Amino acid sequence: MQDATLPRPALLGIDLGTTNSLIAVWQDGQARLIPNALGDVLTPSVVSLDEDDTILVGKAARARLTTHPDRTAAAFKRFMGSDKQVELGSRPFSPEELSALVLGSLKQDAEAFLGHPVSEAVISVPAYFSDEQRKRTMFAAELAGLSVTRLINEPTAAAMAYGLHEQKLERTLIFDLGGGTFDVTVLEYALPLIEVHASTGDNFLGGEDFTAALLEACLNDWQLTPSMVDAQGMASLGDALEQLKCKLGESKQQLSWRHAGQTFEWSLDEAAAVRIWEPLLGRLRAPIEQALRDARLNPRDLDSLVLVGGATRMPAVQQLVATLFGRLPYRHLDPDTIVALGAATQAACKARDGAVEELILTDVCPYTLGIETLRGKGVEGAFSPIIERNTVIPTSRVERYYTTHPHQEKIRIAVYQGERPWVRDNIFIDAFDVALMPTDHIQQLDVRFSYDINGLLEVDVTLLETRARHSHSIDRSPTGLDEQARKNSHDRLATLKVHPRDALPNRTLLARLERAWMQSLGDEREQIAEWLYSFTRVLGDQQSAEIASHRTQLNDALDELRL
Numbered sequence: 001m002q003d004a005t006l007p008r009p010a011l012l013g014i015d016l017g018t019t020n021s022l023i024a025v026w027q028d029g030q031a032r033l034i035p036n037a038l039g040d041v042l043t044p045s046v047v048s049l050d051e052d053d054t055i056l057v058g059k060a061a062r063a064r065l066t067t068h069p070d071r072t073a074a075a076f077k078r079f080m081g082s083d084k085q086v087e088l089g090s091r092p093f094s095p096e097e098l099s100a101l102v103l104g105s106l107k108q109d110a111e112a113f114l115g116h117p118v119s120e121a122v123i124s125v126p127a128y129f130s131d132e133q134r135k136r137t138m139f140a141a142e143l144a145g146l147s148v149t150r151l152i153n154e155p156t157a158a159a160m161a162y163g164l165h166e167q168k169l170e171r172t173l174i175f176d177l178g179g180g181t182f183d184v185t186v187l188e189y190a191l192p193l194i195e196v197h198a199s200t201g202d203n204f205l206g207g208e209d210f211t212a213a214l215l216e217a218c219l220n221d222w223q224l225t226p227s228m229v230d231a232q233g234m235a236s237l238g239d240a241l242e243q244l245k246c247k248l249g250e251s252k253q254q255l256s257w258r259h260a261g262q263t264f265e266w267s268l269d270e271a272a273a274v275r276i277w278e279p280l281l282g283r284l285r286a287p288i289e290q291a292l293r294d295a296r297l298n299p300r301d302l303d304s305l306v307l308v309g310g311a312t313r314m315p316a317v318q319q320l321v322a323t324l325f326g327r328l329p330y331r332h333l334d335p336d337t338i339v340a341l342g343a344a345t346q347a348a349c350k351a352r353d354g355a356v357e358e359l360i361l362t363d364v365c366p367y368t369l370g371i372e373t374l375r376g377k378g379v380e381g382a383f384s385p386i387i388e389r390n391t392v393i394p395t396s397r398v399e400r401y402y403t404t405h406p407h408q409e410k411i412r413i414a415v416y417q418g419e420r421p422w423v424r425d426n427i428f429i430d431a432f433d434v435a436l437m438p439t440d441h442i443q444q445l446d447v448r449f450s451y452d453i454n455g456l457l458e459v460d461v462t463l464l465e466t467r468a469r470h471s472h473s474i475d476r477s478p479t480g481l482d483e484q485a486r487k488n489s490h491d492r493l494a495t496l497k498v499h500p501r502d503a504l505p506n507r508t509l510l511a512r513l514e515r516a517w518m519q520s521l522g523d524e525r526e527q528i529a530e531w532l533y534s535f536t537r538v539l540g541d542q543q544s545a546e547i548a549s550h551r552t553q554l555n556d557a558l559d560e561l562r563l
């Protein structure tokens with residue numbers, strides 16, 4: 001029971017994105033975005049190790065992606081759930097450690113905004129994230145000192161934010177294309193109920209791939225290969241192409257890039273970009289078709305389409321959606337911020353905040369979960385589904401299986417996720433042995449899968465003859481973390497120094513000036529050098545009013561130069 005004298009914990013929602021992350025709080029009956037130390041609501045999900053071994057997160061780190069690519073990491077959410085390590089300088093970091101640093105920075109922003117410590121949040125994940133990726137996200141939160149009150153699927157969070165604002169939606173398809181992932185969710189509003197019918201997606205398709213395709217195309221046109229360009233050159237070209245991609249909707253774009261004493265020119269218009277992106281645009285179709293099929297709907301049955309995620313700003317993507325559905329999408333809310341607002345709304349619903357209209361959400365498990373079985377002599381490695389994709393969660397399903405021969409002493413339960421008939425083509429999740437009482441006959445066993453609202457799985461095996469029950473939480477897959485690995489992560493992060501929040505605006509401007517110096521030449525470069533040195537001098541004088549006014553002037557000047 002809650003002590004009425006204690007303040008209630010803040011109702012926070014976090015969108016931990018591939019490209020940008022946001023934090024929102026439910027306050028006075030609405031979800032509000034919390035600004036970071038620079039006053040921005042979008043914090044780039046980028047981490048950099050400064051020369052004095054302090055950690056920088058956000059815009060300053062993103063500027064260092066160009067100037068110090070070997071000490072900076074971005075888009076690490078794409079590797080969440082794998083054992084890939086990213087080196088910053090010579091220090092290795094796992095994707096969840098890097099995510100923890102981003103979460104820690106958002107937590108600090110919330111604490112500065114609210115004026116008290118915060119300890120819990122609803123965190124959004126791509127709907128198509130696997131069990132392991134969800135667990136690693138929870139672990140990242142733990143490393144940042146946050147407990148996760150719920151993991152919410154990103155499109156579902158967007159649906160919650162829309163649910164509060166719009167009363168006229170019924171059958172809706174949410175098309176969510178972020179920096180690194182693509183999710184399609186079909187849901188139905190019968191307010192206060194929001195019922196998800198189907199969720200599908202591609203964990204390896206996002207706006208970053210569209211930038212990577214441009215990078216490949218222009219290197220090709222210049223008859224260069226990636227191995228001919230150093231890390232700094234690749235980072236500056238990637239940065240320039242990212243900016244070019246975002247402006248393509250406005251007009252034809254020109255690119256001028258200096259490398260190894262040569263200037264390379266490239267120009268691109270929307271039609272040429274669409275040709276380069278043809279394979280990627282094609283990959284957006286299959287998940288849409290599958291989601292509609294699973295929800296047993298035709299495109300014309302939909303009442304509305306909602307676009308979520310920064311990459312849906314691309315005209316090529318909007319055009320594809322309009323062609324596929326024969327209508328214009330609905331985009332009243334900002335696709336960049338809607339997921340965080342929805343996550344905070346979910347935090348309020350979960351805490352039964354009186355000020356939020358009661359919204360009841362039902363979600364689905366986006367992929368099929370099952371076990372490996374033997375289907376007769378020589379037919380090994382068959383996948384037997386227990387929970388089929390797009391089953392409403394929480395759910396608990398049971399299937400009956402048989403031992404293969406008398407006197408069997410144990411049975412191996414190997415759990416997989418996927419949509420293919422052979423386990424070798426699906427994702428292995430976990431395996432464990434269940435001891436049997438050997439008998440002279442074939443035995444029966446029931447395997448029950450329970451999948452909870454956060455998307456985490458538990459397996460129960462019951463031997464029918466003895467009623468012996470064996471419970472197994474899937475908390476460690478082959479790529480999963482054991483206790484020692486978790487402790488190492490805690491220890492590693494505990495020794496890191498994080499750049500003080502109040503010094504971030506100055507640090508960010510210095511990083512931005514260094515990047516601008518690198519990107520410019522001639523008189524412009526000389527001008528930027530003058531700004532960099534004058535700002536360094538002003539910082540040395542430690543007069544805060546003067547520092548602030550100088551900083552504003554220089555940020556404005558850099559904005560004007562689009563640097």
Ligand code: AMP
Nearest residue numbers: 017019178179207208246309310311313
């Ligand atoms: P998100 O993960 O939702 O923040 O989406 C980030 C992705 O959206 C990145 O790949 C960005 O390049 C892309 N993006 C953001 N704004 C635009 C824009 N105006 N045009 C094209 N892509 C954009």
